[in-house]
Amino acid sequence: MVSEVAERNSLKISSEQDIVLVRKTVRDVCRDAGFGLTDVTRIVTAASELARNIYRYADHGTLTWNMVSDGMKSGLELIFADQGPGIEDVNMALQEGYTTARSMGMGLPGTKKLMDDMVIETKLGVGTKITIRKWVR
Amino acid sequence: MDDINVAVLRLRNVLIVSVPGDPDDHVITGLQDKILNSMMRYRAKGVILDLSTVDIVDSFFARTIIDTAQMINLMGGRTIIAGMLPSVAITATQLGLTFENIETCLNVDTAFTLMEQTG
Numbered sequence: 001m002v003s004e005v006a007e008r009n010s011l012k013i014s015s016e017q018d019i020v021l022v023r024k025t026v027r028d029v030c031r032d033a034g035f036g037l038t039d040v041t042r043i044v045t046a047a048s049e050l051a052r053n054i055y056r057y058a059d060h061g062t063l064t065w066n067m068v069s070d071g072m073k074s075g076l077e078l079i080f081a082d083q084g085p086g087i088e089d090v091n092m093a094l095q096e097g098y099t100t101a102r103s104m105g106m107g108l109p110g111t112k113k114l115m116d117d118m119v120i121e122t123k124l125g126v127g128t129k130i131t132i133r134k135w136v137r
Numbered sequence: 138m139d140d141i142n143v144a145v146l147r148l149r150n151v152l153i154v155s156v157p158g159d160p161d162d163h164v165i166t167g168l169q170d171k172i173l174n175s176m177m178r179y180r181a182k183g184v185i186l187d188l189s190t191v192d193i194v195d196s197f198f199a200r201t202i203i204d205t206a207q208m209i210n211l212m213g214g215r216t217i218i219a220g221m222l223p224s225v226a227i228t229a230t231q232l233g234l235t236f237e238n239i240e241t242c243l244n245v246d247t248a249f250t251l252m253e254q255t256g
Contacts, residue, residue, distance in 0.1 A: 041192060
């Protein structure tokens with residue numbers, strides 16, 4: 001059972017500059033949470049991928065972050081939510097090399113590999129919510 | 138594009154490009170233009186991309202680096218990536234980025250030596 005242990009914080013994503021701000025904010029949050037450099041890099045990279053997806057496909061959305069705990073573990077949870085077009089085929093989007101834009105098709109499958117958990121909730125025409133978590137080692 | 142803050146240094150006929158620490162998409166795209174135009178202007182034989190101050194390489198940044206290396210190659214030049222941080226190398230590999238056949242070096246110094254010796 002994952003529970004929230006700290007106050008909720010959020011950030012709007014609606015421009016290229018916001019992608020940089022997401023990276024900077026997530027980096028600060030990760031450092032405060034006690035992650036090591038490599039995990040900080042993994043989490044910030046994952047956040048950059050998801051923030052860019054929002055900007056590119058949904059135009060705008062939000063990032064919300066919380067510290068969470070699960071028994072003895074504590075970690076960071078990032079939620080990227082938008083009211084964009086939604087993902088038509090989540091399984092397809094999770095395959096490496098699949099892309100609908102000018103990119104490498106690494107975004108979602110790569111993000112999943114960098115994090116401990118990733119949950120995608122999406123509905124066509126309604127939006128997408130992607131929750132990623134990393135536990136402090 | 139001259140409004141971006143990217144240092145392109147010429148040493149003999151090699152360009153050394155210092156990529157800023159946390160570039161936005163506009164800077165990353167501008168970087169490509171600036172490098173290719175500098176290649177032409179200075180008749181450079183190769184480009185060293187110094188990534189030692191870059192702490193994040195996501196798939197967009199990587200795609201641009203790979204594309205730029207391909208364009209430099211089309212112009213008859215050679216590209217060496219230098220100074221990638223351990224945390225970036227780990228993350229890039231897990232993310233699935235391959236950087237295809239771009240040459241790499243531990244730092245700018247060894248990249249320059251390699252460029253001089255074998256170029």
